[in-house]
Amino acid sequence: RKEVEQDPGPFNVPEGATVAFNCTYSNSASQSFFWYRQDCRKEPKLLMSVYSSGNEDGRFTAQLNRASQYISLLIRDSKLSDSATYLCVVNLFNNAGNMLTFGGGTRLMVKP
C-alpha cells in the first residue's frame, strides 16, 4: 500500500464546476500536509498548505482530518487554467530532515 494514495483521475469537468479531490495517508505521525500543482512537463509548485482547521485561498479550500488520515481539496468555479495534476503531499519530519512524500497525483481537465 502506498503511503499517500490519490485517485489518479482524470477528472473532466466543465468550466465553472466545483470539483473535489481526496487523499489518504498511512503514517499517523505525519506532521504537515500540502497540495502541490504540477503542469505537464513542469516542476511541482506549492498550491497551499493544509491545516486541521481547514483553510481557504480564493477558490481553493483544503481540509485535513487527522483522525481519518484524510486530506481534501475543493476547487470552486473551475477555470481552464486549473487543468493540471494535483499532488497530495505529506511531510514526516524526522532526524534526517524534511522529507516530502507525494501521492501519485490526480489529473484535472477543465473543458470549455
Next chain:
Amino acid sequence: GAGVSQSPRYKVAKRGQDVALRCDPISGHVSLFWYQQALGQGPEFLTYFQNEAQLDKSGLPSDRFFAERPEGSVSTLKIQRTQQEDSAVYLCASSLAAGAGPQHFGDGTRLSIL
C-alpha cells in the same frame, strides 16, 4: 534566475553509460533534496542534504546511484551503469532551513536510457 536550476534539461544515454545530473539550489538554502518521478507517478524521495552532509539516502534505489554536495551548495546526482528503469525525471528541491518549510523545485532533468 533566483530559482532552483537543474542541468541538463534533457539527457539521453545508452544503457550502461554513467550520467551526472546537476542541481544549483537557491542561494543560501540549507536543505537540498533529490526526487525521482516516473511517468504518470508522483515524485519519490531519493536523498537529502543539510549543507554538505547527506543525512538521508534511504530512497536511492541501488548502489549505482550516488549524490554529493561537497561545498554545501551545488549538488550532483550520479547514476552509474544506467539501466532502462532509470528513465525518469529527476527533480531537485531546496528549502531555506533544516526544519519544515516550503521546498522549491527545479524544472528537473528528463533522463531517457536507450
